[in-house]
Amino acid sequence: MNLKYLIFIIILITGITLAEETKQKAVLVTGASSGIGLKVTEYLIKSGFYVYAGARKEEDLKRLDAMKNTTSVRLDVTVQSDIDAAVKFVQSQNRGLFGIVNNAGVGVFGKMSEVPDKDILWIHDVNVMGPHRVNRAFIPLLKESMGRTTIIGSISGYVTSAESGAYSMSKFAVEAYTESLADDLRETGIHVGIVDPGAYKSKIRAKVTMFNLTGSYDLNQELTEEQKKVLNAAKERNNKLKEPDEVAEAVIHLMTSDKPKLRYMVAPTIGAAEVTMKTTLGRVVQLNADQQFEYTRDELVAFLDELLKENSSEL
Ligand SMILES: NC(=O)c1ccc[n+]([C@@H]2O[C@H](COP(=O)([O-])OP(=O)(O)OC[C@H]3O[C@@H](n4cnc5c(N)ncnc54)[C@H](OP(=O)(O)O)[C@@H]3O)[C@@H](O)[C@H]2O)c1
Incomplete structure (x- = not known):
């Protein structure tokens, strides 16, 4: 060539x-x-x-x-x-x-x-x-x-x-x-x-447990038998996720x-979603209660409908 x-x-x-x-x-x-x-x-x-x-x-x-x-x-x-x-x-x-x-x-x-x-x-x-x-x-x-x-x-x-x-x-x-x-x-x-x-x-639960046991986030530390049990329990909980x-x-x-x-x-899980949504809506209910401009249930539902409409048109 x-x-x-x-x-x-x-x-x-x-x-x-x-x-x-x-x-x-x-x-x-x-x-x-x-x-x-x-x-x-x-x-x-x-x-x-x-x-x-x-x-x-x-x-x-x-x-x-x-x-x-x-x-x-x-x-x-x-x-x-x-x-x-x-x-x-x-x-x-x-x-x-x-x-x-x-x-x-x-x-x-x-x-x-x-x-x-x-x-x-x-x-x-x-x-x-x-x-x-x-x-x-x-x-x-x-x-x-x-x-x-x-x-x-x-x-x-x-x-x-x-x-x-x-x-x-x-x-x-x-x-x-x-x-x-x-x-x-x-x-x-x-x-x-x-x-x-x-x-x-992830590793976050093991690290937090290590931090609580030793004051350090480093996972490579010497632990007592009792501490190892606590760390292993955290790792087991993590493995189920x-x-x-x-x-x-x-x-x-x-x-x-x-x-x-x-x-x-x-x-x-659906449980985690429900807790998050209810807690967030709960804050709205608490914020609204017993204040000078308290909204009625119907007014709150109207706000919600308005926001749902806005959100779906943005998606
Ligand atoms: N896993 C969950 O269930 C969960 C739930 C909700 C939110 N999150 C969030 O997800 C993110 C990741 O966490 P993960 O659960 O995947 O935990 P992870 O396995 O412990 O990972 C955390 C990561 O952050 C790094 N990191 C920590 N401090 C740092 C710093 N100062 N500068 C740079 N990097 C640093 C770690 O690096 P090294 O390896 O060098 O330490 C590691 O790469 C976090 O923001 C956490 O809050 C996690």
Whole structure:
């Protein structure tokens, strides 16, 4: 074969491959090392996205790098210099950035009246300030792509209990954050939404149990026989839960649909859905009761009909 012709063919093939690659939309997932973040990463890859997978530990970064169409990014969402480096890295890859899945999160559980300040500050640093820092840093890239950003919230952003207050505080906060940011960015073409799962299989329960037993979230610690039993019971409870496929499907809808939603509740059981809906409506009932402009039942139902109509025309 003529050398010039061969070079031409090579350039053509390389060009086509590069063009194919640049067509892939890129999404950053924080906390991609396990649980929901890992599942979302797998679903994004299957759906044709290129994933920047945020993780903190060397072994996780390597494992994520070995996945197809994935590049790991060292990213602790409480460390601004990690976030700044991630922005520079993503910019250097020349793919732009279409989406962000703010998934990284931690849990703190214990009697609300006794939770130490430092634990409440820590959970907000990760679960609330984390998404705020990451979104703020990447918004210029999302503006260029008219992309999408989401947070993995929780039905604990609607329902709480005596022992889940610290976690709920952080998840209630990201509900307000999401609504405000969606409003703020409406004119930019960036879509902002939140995915609110119930209980799905992940490492979060083992980590929270470890934290309660030892004061550290690290799963690789020496435990007494008694402590091991407590941790194993938490792992067993976790093993009975569903894999978070439904959560990942909601993220894919948010990233791909022509009409992405503001909120996606992903309840693993009808019971979880019912508690969330009733608690939320219960708040409306409490808010309305015994106040100067109290609405009647019929007026409330009329509001509900109006909102249902608005919502269905938006979908
Ligand atoms: N599983 C559920 O039932 C459930 C229900 C509702 C909402 N959620 C939410 O789903 C999200 C994921 O949790 P999960 O259940 O999948 O738990 P998980 O398996 O423990 O995963 C949590 C992820 O967040 C990462 N992470 C923690 N702190 C971080 C930080 N400072 N910077 C960056 N990454 C950090 C972890 O990384 P390391 O491995 O480095 O620690 C891990 O990748 C959380 O926001 C959680 O609140 C979970």
